[in-house]
Amino acid sequence: xxxxxxxxxxxxxxxxxxxxxxxxxxxxxxxxxxxxxxxxxxxxxxxxxxxxxxxxxxxxxxxxxxxxxxxxxxxxxxxxxxxxxxxxxxxxxxxxxx
Numbered sequence: 001x002x003x004x005x006x007x008x009x010x011x012x013x014x015x016x017x018x019x020x021x022x023x024x025x026x027x028x029x030x031x032x033x034x035x036x037x038x039x040x041x042x043x044x045x046x047x048x049x050x051x052x053x054x055x056x057x058x059x060x061x062x063x064x065x066x067x068x069x070x071x072x073x074x075x076x077x078x079x080x081x082x083x084x085x086x087x088x089x090x091x092x093x094x095x096x097x098x
């Protein structure tokens with residue numbers, strides 16, 4: 001008994017494009033499909049290996065994105081701490097008009 005497997009490429013594309021909400025939805029669908037495959041006895045070692053590789057790849061990409069965003073936040077925070085105040089406009093002693 002063989003059931004159609006959900007493709008994993010859409011998950012990879014969602015992660016690559018930073019659409020993490022969509023990736024989560026696709027992962028949820030994938031997990032449900034894997035549970036169904038397991039329950040009817042057609043979950044293969046090759047399929048598990050394929051999913052495991054995508055899980056590990058996704059984890060690395062998400063960790064890198066998280067580090068990148070934290071770096072941006074920290075840069076903004078540091079820039080805000082050391083930003084020089086803007087001096088008020090100076091009053092002119094001499095004004096000229098032409």
